Each structure stands twice: as structure tokens, then as C-alpha cells.
Amino acid sequence: MRRRPPHVPKRRRAAEAIAAFAAPLAGATPCRGRRILRFRSFLLGSWHLYKLGSDHPADDRADGSPTKHIRVARMSDSIIQKIDAAPARPLLPDRLVSGYEAFLGGRFAREQDRFHHLAEKGQNPRILLIGCCDSRVSPEVIFDAGPGEIFVARNVANLVPPYSPNDDLHGTSAALEYAVLGLRVEHIVILGHARCGGVRAYAEADFDPYQKPLSAGDFIGKWISLIAPAAAKIGPAAEPLDEYSERLALASIIQGLANLRTFPAIATLEKRGLLTLHGAYFGILEGKLLALDEAAGKFLPVSQDAHAAALSEPRF
Ligand SMILES: [Zn+2]
Known part of the structure; x- marks a missing residue:
């Protein structure tokens, strides 16, 4: 007998989809773009979650659950946290980083005295x-x-x-x-x-x-x-x-x-x-x-x- 996949509430799926969409963009944008993206995602996510909550009021109506507004706010926070956790734009191309590491393990290690001398004496x-x-x-x-x-x-x-x-x-x-x-x-x-x-x-x-x-x-x-x-x-x-x-x-x-x-x-x-x-x-x-x-x-x-x-x- 096939096991059913675990149930994921629609609003969570919406939040994750938005976060997944926004994360790589956030990683490729500079600081200002990142802020704009966060704000856009906040608004977009809030709207989607609010709409889902309105369309399916029974989804999260379990005993003791927080109000809809609180849930929406928490989900939006979750989206922003995911965007913030996305990898930032690399400071250098990968080829340079790997080359630098090879240099450290090779030439720099072998010629450290020479670099030291050049730094001291010019x-x-x-x-x-x-x-x-x-x-x-x-x-x-x-x-x-x-x-x-x-x-x-x-x-x-x-x-x-x-x-x-x-x-x-x-x-x-x-x-x-x-x-x-x-x-x-x-x-x-x-x-x-x-x-x-x-x-x-x-x-x-x-x-x-x-x-x-x-x-x-x-x-x-x-x-x-x-x-x-x-x-x-x-x-x-x-x-x-x-x-x-x-x-x-x-x-x-x-x-x-x-x-x-x-x-x-x-x-x-x-x-x-x-x-x-x-x-x-x-x-x-x-x-x-x-x-x-x-x-x-x-x-x-x-x-x-x-x-x-x-x-x-x-x-x-
Ligand atoms: Zn040439």
C-alpha cells in the first residue's frame, strides 16, 4: 500500500514557493536590491497567505491556534528569514578562489621567505x-x-x-x-x-x-x-x-x-x-x-x- 505524502498546508507551500523564487535573486543582488526584494516578498507573501487564509478558513483552525493575523505575520517572517539565509553574491569568481587556494598551498608555501623579504625590503x-x-x-x-x-x-x-x-x-x-x-x-x-x-x-x-x-x-x-x-x-x-x-x-x-x-x-x-x-x-x-x-x-x-x-x- 502506497503511503500518502505528508500533508503540507497550502499557505506553507505558498510561502516556500515564494521564498525559493526569491532566494537566488536575493543572492545575486546588491544591498539595495536585496532590501527591495525583501519588501516585495513581504507584501507578496502576506497577500498570498491572507488570501489563502480567507479562502480556507478551516485550514488552521485547530484548538489554541493563533489568530489569522498572527499566522500571516509569522509566515512572512519565515519568508524573510529564508531570503536572508540565501547565499550572498560571491565576493570573487570561483576560479580565482580555487586558484588562490592552490597558490597558498603551492607557491606561497614554497616562497614565503621571498614574499616576506619583498614586503620588508620592497x-x-x-x-x-x-x-x-x-x-x-x-x-x-x-x-x-x-x-x-x-x-x-x-x-x-x-x-x-x-x-x-x-x-x-x-x-x-x-x-x-x-x-x-x-x-x-x-x-x-x-x-x-x-x-x-x-x-x-x-x-x-x-x-x-x-x-x-x-x-x-x-x-x-x-x-x-x-x-x-x-x-x-x-x-x-x-x-x-x-x-x-x-x-x-x-x-x-x-x-x-x-x-x-x-x-x-x-x-x-x-x-x-x-x-x-x-x-x-x-x-x-x-x-x-x-x-x-x-x-x-x-x-x-x-x-x-x-x-x-x-x-x-x-x-x-
Ligand atoms: Zn595582443
Whole structure:
């Protein structure tokens, strides 16, 4: 014989349905939204419960039961408590929390002395690296760098604006100034990379202006207009877009070095042999690194043997 499910009063089912509906919303809303939601739920719940009580006056008419108004108030309190108990919006994405926990158990545990030293003594990186924001080209990963080793400034397409002291906001120039004059770095590296979205956006507009014209009113359009001198130097595209984009990315690194030298302090320090400028280019697909030989005007492979050995390793 089948057992009947336990009886749940309609008003409780209504209250739980409202609370279940409201809880995830409450968890995803900021403080003000949460307050509004609580108030709405209170009104909605009260109305539903009152109506059920009126329609079914016998439901809760047991001996000694509280009056209808008291019951309605208690049920509304129950809804609010459930909403309050709903999980709050996560403070950080789960991926970052799990990564942080892995860091605590791994690198931080191994290099705690190093972090302690850096906190006490301050940072003293010898290299400033200007890289792209692209998530595939993290300098600390490519160069296996630890904390305190590389001062990194990342922007769209690893561009360097020319020296232009005016009232505009110059994020990259501020990083340059701090690294060169504050930290007194000995090297500045511009790290470009293959398949750069910023360079490609410029190349597409250059390739076919009807397809995706740049707008000087957009932040990206204005920013990547810094590529224009490099594009002018290599001339119009005579090859497919992909190849042209790669050629333009290399030329843009060279232009970036020229722009670095427009900063008086950088030019002076380089002439005195206190600062060296470098250009590099990372191929994402095969992990190939090229470095610029400025005298020859060519990008040459770095650590070819180690790269060949890495590619010959079996992949699992
Ligand atoms: Zn990029």
C-alpha cells in the first residue's frame, strides 16, 4: 500500500514557493536590491497567505491556534528569514578562489621567505616589460618569473605612446616613469605576440576600411591608432590578412622602441649605458620566442635548442 505524502498546508507551500523564487535573486543582488526584494516578498507573501487564509478558513483552525493575523505575520517572517539565509553574491569568481587556494598551498608555501623579504625590503625588479593584455601572453608565465622579478605594464597590443606631456591621462607613460626613474630598471622589453587582437583590429581596418572602420571616438580605436606609423613604414598589405597582421605586429614593436626613445630620461639613460631597450615576440601556438636584433633589423629565435627539445617531448 502506497503511503500518502505528508500533508503540507497550502499557505506553507505558498510561502516556500515564494521564498525559493526569491532566494537566488536575493543572492545575486546588491544591498539595495536585496532590501527591495525583501519588501516585495513581504507584501507578496502576506497577500498570498491572507488570501489563502480567507479562502480556507478551516485550514488552521485547530484548538489554541493563533489568530489569522498572527499566522500571516509569522509566515512572512519565515519568508524573510529564508531570503536572508540565501547565499550572498560571491565576493570573487570561483576560479580565482580555487586558484588562490592552490597558490597558498603551492607557491606561497614554497616562497614565503621571498614574499616576506619583498614586503620588508620592497621591490627591486631589473626589468620593465610592456606586454599585451591578451590572457594567453602572461609574461610571468612565459619567462617563468617569480614575484618581484619583472615590473609589468600591460595594455592593448603592447603599445608605447610617444612622450607627450599634456593633461591627458597616460597610464603606460606613468608606469614607464616609475620603472625608469623610481625603480631604476636596467632593461625595458616590449613583448609583442602572434594573433594579437589589437593589431589585427588595426590591420582589418587598414585592409578593408569598409568592413570595420576605426573610430577615433572609441577608446580602442584611438589607442591602436598608435600603430599607424608602423603601418606606414611597412607599406600597404600585399599578403593575406593573417600574414599582414603578423608583419604589422613586428613593425609595431620596433615603433614602440622608437617611441620609448622620445622620453628624454630613457634616451639619456640609454646613451649612458644605464638602460637597454629590447623587442621580443611570442608565438602562442608553438611557444616560440623571437628577439629583435636592432642592428640587423631582424627578429631572431631565442634558445632554439631548448625550444626544439620542448616540442619534441611527447604530449599526453
Ligand atoms: Zn595582443
